[in-house]
Amino acid sequence: MRILHWFRKDLRLDDNTALSEAAHDGDVIPFYTSEPALLGRPDMAATRVRFALDSLRALDDAIRRRGSALALAHGDAAATVVAAARAAQADAVYWNDEYESSLRRRDDAVEAALRAAGVRVKRFHDRLIVAPGAVATQQGGPFSVYTPFRKACEAQPVSAPHPPVTRFATHALPTPKLAPLGALGFDDPTAARWPGGEREARERLAEFLSPLDSALARYGDQRDVPSVRATSLLSADLKFGTIGIRRVVAEVRAAVAAQPSLRASADKYVSELRWRDFFAHVLWHWPHVESGAFRPMYDALAWRGDARQFEAWTQGRTGYPIVDAGMRELLATGLMHNRVRMIVASFLTKDLLMNWQLGERHFMKHLVDGDLAANNGGWQWAAGTGTDAAPYFRIFNPTSQGQRFDPDGAYVKRWCPELAAVPASHVHAPAAAPPLLLAAAGVTLGESYPFPIVDHAVQRDACLAMYRAVRPDVA
Ligand SMILES: Cc1cc2nc3c(=O)[nH]c(=O)nc-3n(C[C@H](O)[C@H](O)[C@H](O)COP(=O)(O)OP(=O)(O)OC[C@H]3O[C@@H](n4cnc5c(N)ncnc54)[C@H](O)[C@@H]3O)c2cc1C
Incomplete structure (x- = not known):
């Protein structure tokens, strides 16, 4: 045949x-x-x-x-x-x-x-560890909450990886040379950072699991720290299928077998892979999320929109250093650390009060791992409009998020070099720093680094009012 x-x-x-x-x-x-x-x-x-x-x-x-x-x-x-x-x-x-x-x-x-x-x-x-439709709630429906979804998936065996295919038939179909990127009308300044291909994907996985310097060992307690290499960086490979999901799980399990102290980190890692499954299942069961909120009542939110503020957000010029660092990382590399994606998404929706779909589209235009299911799920989670969403009233404070997850400011200083000489104690809130300290660090607010474009405390109240207006259940 x-x-x-x-x-x-x-x-x-x-x-x-x-x-x-x-x-x-x-x-x-x-x-x-x-x-x-x-x-x-x-x-x-x-x-x-x-x-x-x-x-x-x-x-x-x-x-x-x-x-x-x-x-x-x-x-x-x-x-x-x-x-x-x-x-x-x-x-x-x-x-x-x-x-x-x-x-x-x-x-x-x-x-x-x-x-x-x-x-x-x-x-x-x-594509996924568990196929859409293969797990169901006790009532027989799809899961809209992650933890019970994960538990149901964990009860299913993970198939072993298929061995590589080694033989192909000869044929007379056209095999032209692939067009260069420019001929397709695209230009990618991030090219050198994420070479695509099956060999590169396997190398990224091997580096993640390397017994000499295992990022997997750090995954359990440092995966939320953006300045540390503690995650697998496999999202584009999983998106384009340059690596198989069963291969990833099998190699992670082999690493644990060789080094049992990796177990807790490895379990955490596989549970993150299951978030990818979860959002793909959500998209499969509820395709309306592609164009609107998972909970339709949130489609009525009276978003504000200010083109200048949106521009400042996209360019990393909001005056909130952790937000700016993330947005600049995205433009420069096509990736952004997961914790920082959550922070910048919260900032757009809950500080700038802008529709999450604007952020979703901007991410898709720049992410090398841009994936409809994961991106949509991440944005709806952050906006509080989705399945397992952060409740709308839990609003990230961008300054304290920065202080907590980037305590020495290393991440912010990498992407906002104009703040490099600001001491860690003030690098997440330069506008609140003493003028003499800023002067000594060579920072002139409004010139070398922007003033905050909004006041978080004020926006927080406005955001709560905006969400409450569409929640008949909340007084
Ligand atoms: C607003 C927002 C938008 C996002 N957009 C995308 C996107 O377009 N494409 C994408 O692949 N991920 C997206 N994510 C999820 C997550 O940020 C990335 O998968 C992760 O940062 C990729 O880095 P990594 O491979 O080192 O992750 P690791 O921590 O090493 O995780 C391993 C793999 O698990 C999957 N994964 C981990 N966390 C999540 C998650 N929360 N949701 C879905 N899958 C996850 C990814 O495939 C990832 O490669 C988004 C998250 C947020 C908050």
Whole structure:
């Protein structure tokens, strides 16, 4: 049997469910199609396109080393996949499923077109630890709260990783060179920081687990400290599938077997991976979150909007150093530490009183790991409009968050170098520092570093009033 494997967000040979099944069932023709509808989305980030291109080049190289080449097409998915299946005389097309509603609709259309053309289709669950729909509450419904979701998932076995596929069929489909990023109309200043590809992903995982300097060992108690390398930095790899989720879990468990003192950190790490599952399940069960609040009453919030304040937030010029450091890290690297994402998201929604969807879109335009489910879930969590949301009245104080999670100011000083000489005691609130201390540190507020653009205490009260106005249950 000749089987076309349609690569999508599974750009790897190792631990790839549909690809392994295809290799088991027949001769595999590797195929990828780029879609103008996806590339042209207004929230597409140059850094993600670049990461995908890197990963595709690496995938093609790996397939060429195995005697074939990655077939490439460009155009509408249904048309290109059917045309490729016909031209390659494939009996079947296999792929791993996606869970966003627009991608599910696309896949259903491709499946219908293939079946109409007499080609068999097999779709597989691959992307998450637990497939959407595989766990349910006692009433049989989906989980809207994380902790019971996690417990239900923990009761399910984690499958072992699939071994890498080593054989591909030769074929006569087009294998043109991948276009450079610039030819697609994108420019990515962060290119050097996050090279994409299966080998890079495995190296990032190995570094995270390295017995010499294990970031995993620090994960349990320092994952919230943005100046410390204590997290895996695998989010873009998981997004594009340059690493398989079963491989990650298996290697983390192997590290614990070799060094049992890692267990608590490893359990915490796997529970964070399950947040990724959780938000993907939420999106699958409640696709309305793509365009509005999980709890629709929050769609009525009377957000304020000030274009200048939004601009200051995007550029890291709010006068709140931890917020500014995070927003500058995002622009410079395409990533932002999770704790800082929570702080800047709270600041936009609860200090600037701006719609979380503006922040969601800005993040998608810049994040190398930008992912609809995780990003939407993170923003709705921060805004208090989502599933397992922080209650609306729990409002982060950006100054005390900075003092708590960046006590020596190392993170702020890295991204806001104009504050480098301010002592740690004042670096999270320069506007409250004695003028002589600021002068000695070479800081002139309003010139070298901005005054705070809002007063947190005032905004906090305004925010509470704004939320209470849409909560009939709160007096
Ligand atoms: C407002 C906001 C927006 C976010 N947007 C995204 C996004 O677009 N894409 C994205 O992958 N993550 C997003 N996150 C979650 C989290 O910030 C990143 O996954 C994490 O910072 C990536 O770094 P890491 O790989 O070192 O994480 P680690 O701590 O090493 O975690 C390992 C993996 O678990 C997953 N994960 C961890 N925490 C979360 C979480 N809270 N939600 C979902 N998955 C999680 C990620 O895949 C991550 O790579 C967002 C969080 C917030 C608060």
